[in-house]
Amino acid sequence: MKKIIEVNQLEKAYGDFQAIKNMSFSIEENKIYGLLGRNGAGKTTLMKMITSQIFPSSGELTVFGEDPFENKKVLSSICFIKESQKYPKMFSVQDILDVSKGLFPNWDHEYALSLINDFNLPLKKKVQKLSRGMLSAVGIVVGLASRAPITIFDEPYLGLDAVSRNLFYDRLMEDYGENPRTIILSTHLIDEVSNLLEHILVIDNGQLIINEDAESLRGTAYTVTGSAAKVEAFISGKETVHREPFGGLLSVTVIGKQNQLDRKHAIENGLEITPVSLQQLVVHLTKGNSDKRGAIAQ
Numbered sequence: 210m211k212k213i214i215e216v217n218q219l220e221k222a223y224g225d226f227q228a229i230k231n232m233s234f235s236i237e238e239n240k241i242y243g244l245l246g247r248n249g250a251g252k253t254t255l256m257k258m259i260t261s262q263i264f265p266s267s268g269e270l271t272v273f274g275e276d277p278f279e280n281k282k283v284l285s286s287i288c289f290i291k292e293s294q295k296y297p298k299m300f301s302v303q304d305i306l307d308v309s310k311g312l313f314p315n316w317d318h319e320y321a322l323s324l325i326n327d328f329n330l331p332l333k334k335k336v337q338k339l340s341r342g343m344l345s346a347v348g349i350v351v352g353l354a355s356r357a358p359i360t361i362f363d364e365p366y367l368g369l370d371a372v373s374r375n376l377f378y379d380r381l382m383e384d385y386g387e388n389p390r391t392i393i394l395s396t397h398l399i400d401e402v403s404n405l406l407e408h409i410l411v412i413d414n415g416q417l418i419i420n421e422d423a424e425s426l427r428g429t430a431y432t433v434t435g436s437a438a439k440v441e442a443f444i445s446g447k448e449t450v451h452r453e454p455f456g457g458l459l460s461v462t463v464i465g466k467q468n469q470l471d472r473k474h475a476i477e478n479g480l481e482i483t484p485v486s487l488q489q490l491v492v493h494l495t496k497g498n499s500d501k502r503g504a505i506a507q
């Protein structure tokens with residue numbers, strides 16, 4: 210598939226603080242990416258560089274093969290919906306849609322109006338009178354209806370309730386099916402979106418620690434639980450990222466795919482093997498004490 214964003218040895222420093230460290234990866238067209246990581250990991254900094262809102266300190270960054278800086282053609286192909294997206298206070302929802310229509314070449318106004326209806330948004334109401342959740346919903350409408358070849362949602366749902374978040378996921382999947390484009394979704398609600406994501410990028414402390422197809426990542430870890438001695442014997446020689454003792458029991462998260470021999474060994478020893486969700490995996494790999502994340506990152 211065609212690479213539309215290419216990042217090579219990218220670095221960003223704020224004064225002495227290195228927010229992005231020697232990062233290299235590419236983003237392909239027509240795929241849904243999850244950009245995940247803890248607070249302060251560097252996700253927004255990276256998205257701001259891709260959308261040319263801030264400059265890299267060093268390294269290369271191209272979007273559609275070009276430098277995005279002051280590049281009208283490139284920037285009109287990107288829609289960036291930020292966390293706590295701000296709009297002029299005196300604008301009505303209708304005004305936001307009208308301005309967006311002029312900004313995004315693929316804008317679908319009819320679709321925007323149907324989304325406004327789905328999210329129960331009042332077209333005539335001014336931004337200053339909208340609730341936080343309603344404002345987030347407006348951002349989501351703009352992001353979806355922009356149909357921008359690169360659509361970036363950075364924690365788009367502050368204040369948005371679970372029903373509206375599910376509506377977002379449903380509409381995103383329906384529209385993506387009909388109008389494929391590249392979506393980058395940055396979120397802390399990993400379990401909610403994990404089925405949507407096709408490729409996972411995890412940033413930790415300014416470094417890219419996972420750059421992996423979602424499907425293959427799903428099977429890369431599992432948890433084994435049972436009597437401590439039997440679990441210890443089971444995990445001997447295996448890569449582990451997390452252990453949780455309780456009483457005489459032990460639960461350990463193992464990095465690697467299970468094979469038939471493992472399953473047989475587990476059954477014979479009364480051990481329970483359970484899959485690790487993407488969220489659990491990201492938590493284990495980014496909580497600061499793991500030295501085993503290279504096993505997945507490579």
Ligand SMILES: Nc1ncnc2c1ncn2[C@@H]1O[C@H](COP(=O)(O)OP(=O)(O)OP(=O)(O)O)[C@@H](O)[C@H]1O
Binds near residue numbers: 246249251252255
């Ligand atoms: N303008 C700035 N000046 C100085 N430091 C900054 C600036 N912007 C971000 N940082 C720092 O860079 C690091 C990365 O911040 P960034 O906002 O990119 O993280 P994030 O992964 O998006 O976090 P969150 O999930 O909380 O939004 C943080 O330590 C932050 O304090």
